[in-house]
Amino acid sequence: MDASVQVLEEKIRVFRPEVVCIVGKSIWESIWRFRHGRKIKKEEFSYGWQTDRERMGRVKAEGEEGWDGARVFVATTTSGLAATMGQTEKEKIWGELGAWVKERRKKTEAPGQEANAE
Numbered sequence: 001m002d003a004s005v006q007v008l009e010e011k012i013r014v015f016r017p018e019v020v021c022i023v024g025k026s027i028w029e030s031i032w033r034f035r036h037g038r039k040i041k042k043e044e045f046s047y048g049w050q051t052d053r054e055r056m057g058r059v060k061a062e063g064e065e066g067w068d069g070a071r072v073f074v075a076t077t078t079s080g081l082a083a084t085m086g087q088t089e090k091e092k093i094w095g096e097l098g099a100w101v102k103e104r105r106k107k108t109e110a111p112g113q114e115a116n117a118e
């Protein structure tokens with residue numbers, strides 16, 4: 001997974017999404033190792049929105065228009081094999097992202113157009 005982080009960062013630079021959702025703690029740990037050169041400490045890890053410092057795909061090259069990168073949301077795996085976290089905890093994490101998506105749709109919706117967000 002660590003070897004794929006650079007490929008992911010480049011895809012984010014090219015497509016410039018507003019947000020990237022990383023599904024699974026182990027994937028975020030790989031991204032962290034690649035970017036920080038070390039393992040993530042227990043107290044540094046959290047599900048949900050990551051700090052602006054962790055934005056992905058940031059562009060700051062000379063001669064190019066800068067881009068602050070995509071915000072990062074780390075979600076739990078959806079696999080039933082990941083039994084260390086209860087359903088309620090998983091729903092809370094995914095619900096936070098879902099609430100953001102619904103709010104974002106409202107903001108980007110054209111006047112008079114109804115979103116089918118449900």
